[in-house]
Amino acid sequence: MHHAFKLGDAEHNVALSRGPGVYRLHREGHTVSVTLAELHNGRALLSIGDHSVEVVVATRGDDVFVHLDGEAYQLRYRHPLDRLAASAGGSADDSIRAPMPGSIVAVQVTVGDAVTKGQTLLVMESMKMETTIAAPRDGVIEALSYEKGQTFDRDALLVKLAAAGKA
Template sequence: MQHAFKLGDAEYNVALSRSDSAYRLHRGDHAVDVVLSTAADGRTFLTVAGRRVEVVVATHGDDVYVHVDGEAYQLRYQHPLDRLAAQAGGSAEDRITAPMPGSIVAVMAKAGDAVTKGQTLLVMESMKMETTIAAPRDGVIADVSYEKGQTFDRDALLLSLEPQA
């Protein structure tokens, strides 16, 4: 299966398979063995094509933060359905999904409302922590899927925006 990752504004399509001793990362016609391992002292190492380097990896939802060779990188996993929506003329930013399971605490927007980037649309609660869901871009609310008090799973469609003209 093909996966897409964004690094900055660039998108990379990759596939992952297993070899005898490692994972194999495929990008186009090029493939390379990749091993992520943890040493006894807790340090993490990434070996790519035989080159071993120490790395620090942290994840938050679909974001992966990697620190390697004195440089920090943020990768974002892009779900295949979001990619298909974008190819069909929509945008991943037209669909606002739940970053984790939870329940709706407050709804600040309704279908037909014009919203601006950064405007609070919903407040959700998960594990006794509140998270504000903000508009990723200017637009018009097409649909709000949940009302106050309703529960949902991770990646549930919370609301959608009209595609940008």
Template sequence: MHHAFKLGDAEHNLELSRSASAYRLHLGEQVVDVDLKTGADGRAWLTLGERHIEVVIATRGDDVFVHLDGEAYQLRYQHPLDRLAAQAGGSAEDHIRAPMPGSIVSVSVKAGDAVAKGQTLLVMESMKMETTIAAPRDGTVAAVTYEKGQTFDRDALLLSLEPMEKKS
């Protein structure tokens, strides 16, 4: 099955197929066996080929936040119809919500600021790991809901952007 994911600003097209014991990830000519399992202790383990890596994963809708090898990554699954709409000028999300409970480490913008796609909006901390929240598109900050040091629950509205005005 063909899938598209965004990692930062880069779009990655890949295919997944079933194997006898897990899945196979097809990246061009390269094929890698992949599997994700949760142990009895609640820890998650990602297997890539012969490598087993402990990971922390949180999801929010089509966003997947992955902490592995000391780094944090945000992936976004893109449904093919959404990709077509975006290419035709559709708008991205205007509400940035918390992918997991945590606290604000720093806020880089304020209401009224113009932001560019990929620009850091804020940094949050959850489970002693920092995650940078970046602008999903160009726009103007409508409101910043939390300040440095404040805590929030999963799915809390952290920041909102002004809707994109349609060009005539």
């Protein structure tokens, strides 16, 4: 089955299949086995081919957040219709929600600020790991739901964006 995944600003077209006890990831003529085994304390062992590493994984809808070697990565499954809407200027990224429960460590913007895609909006902490929340597109900060030090649940609305000139 063919899929498109977005990692950072790069979009990757891949195919997934199942094997005995593993998934197989097919990309650009290469195939690699992938497994994810739950450990303890919210951690998991991610194995890609012959390489294994301990990670923390949280999901929200089509978003997967992976904490790996002190860095946080967001992987998003992009449905073909969503990709088409985004290329037509859709506003699917207006509401930025918490990928996991946590607290606000830093707020880098204020209501009314114009932001650009990739710009840091706030930094959150969950399970003693910091995650930077960045603007998914250009826009204007319409609302900030939390201040530094406040806590929130998974899927809480953190930031609301508006198109430039509409806030």
